[in-house]
Amino acid sequence: MEEVVRQHYADHEKQEIFDKEFLPHIHSMYNFGYRLTLDRDDAKDLVQDTYFKAYRFIESFQKGTNAKAWLFRILKNSFINDYRKKVKEPNKVDYQEVESYYNSDDVDRQITPDLRVEALRDMIGDEISNALNALDVDFRTVIILCDLEGFKYEEMAKILDIPIGTVRSRLHRARQLLKERLSEYARSMGYKNT
Amino acid sequence: MSLPNPFPLNNGKKATCREMLQVILDDEASTEQREYFKAHMEFCMPCFKDYELNFAIKQLLQAKCNSVAPDGLKEQIRNRIAQII
Numbered sequence: 001m002e003e004v005v006r007q008h009y010a011d012h013e014k015q016e017i018f019d020k021e022f023l024p025h026i027h028s029m030y031n032f033g034y035r036l037t038l039d040r041d042d043a044k045d046l047v048q049d050t051y052f053k054a055y056r057f058i059e060s061f062q063k064g065t066n067a068k069a070w071l072f073r074i075l076k077n078s079f080i081n082d083y084r085k086k087v088k089e090p091n092k093v094d095y096q097e098v099e100s101y102y103n104s105d106d107v108d109r110q111i112t113p114d115l116r117v118e119a120l121r122d123m124i125g126d127e128i129s130n131a132l133n134a135l136d137v138d139f140r141t142v143i144i145l146c147d148l149e150g151f152k153y154e155e156m157a158k159i160l161d162i163p164i165g166t167v168r169s170r171l172h173r174a175r176q177l178l179k180e181r182l183s184e185y186a187r188s189m190g191y192k193n194t
Numbered sequence: 195m196s197l198p199n200p201f202p203l204n205n206g207k208k209a210t211c212r213e214m215l216q217v218i219l220d221d222e223a224s225t226e227q228r229e230y231f232k233a234h235m236e237f238c239m240p241c242f243k244d245y246e247l248n249f250a251i252k253q254l255l256q257a258k259c260n261s262v263a264p265d266g267l268k269e270q271i272r273n274r275i276a277q278i279i
């Protein structure tokens with residue numbers, strides 16, 4: 001972890017940073033909060049708390065640096081500290097084991113032989129959103145950070161406080177699990193295995 | 195015509211299809227890596243299919259899994275902060 005260099009900002013500077021660097025991310029923050037808590041009201045509270053903390057600790061933020069990653073990290077930590085306890089904790093996954101097992105191309109390609117692009121084109125409702133929400137929160141998180149928010153491995157590692165190798169294997173596993181879910185929808189929609 | 199493989203070796207072995215694909219999907223690839231993989235897909239059908247499928251999933255996620263913060267949330271945040279300054 002890099003050392004935090006404390007900044008000193010005048011009140012008007014704090015306001016400016018808050019308005020110009022923090023608030024523009026409100027929709028991404030809300031979506032992240034919603035995908036973590038799976039509840040619109042909790043998401044609102046979580047986002048409010050996050051922005052409140054961001055303002056209080058604004059002097060730990062260096063003007064002009066990556067505000068979005070900084071905010072996402074605060075939101076993620078708030079979620080773990082204040083919300084995750086409330087939610088039933090899903091089984092922990094041993095990522096080490098997952099990585100060695102999934103380190104083969106053959107394994108990957110056997111898992112979802114039946115999901116085809118045509119089936120995805122017919123998923124015009126909430127299928128994908130439900131499939132995403134059904135994943136374990138750690139897997140859901142990396143998909144959101146990478147595919148929706150466009151964060152890089154290095155940024156994700158900082159937001160989540162995990163090594164880059166873990167980001168990579170978690171993303172890989174998350175994509176597999178998402179595909180499995182979508183295959184189930186495809187089957188239920190009448191797409192046959194081919 | 196074969197381009198030099200720009201993907202890093204893994205334990206002395208050249209990158210597997212799945213390793214290359216992940217770099218591409220996770221948007222961590224350099225221009226050279228993207229070009230190499232594009233050429234690779236022309237003769238590697240499994241990679242082509244996997245790429246197509248994963249790319250379609252990504253597009254679906256982007257189209258369907260974003261939400262907009264409710265009206266008034268910004269105001270609520272500003273009001274709460276106004277109380278401490």
Ligand SMILES: [Zn+2]
Pocket residue numbers: 211234238240241242
């Ligand atoms: Zn291939």
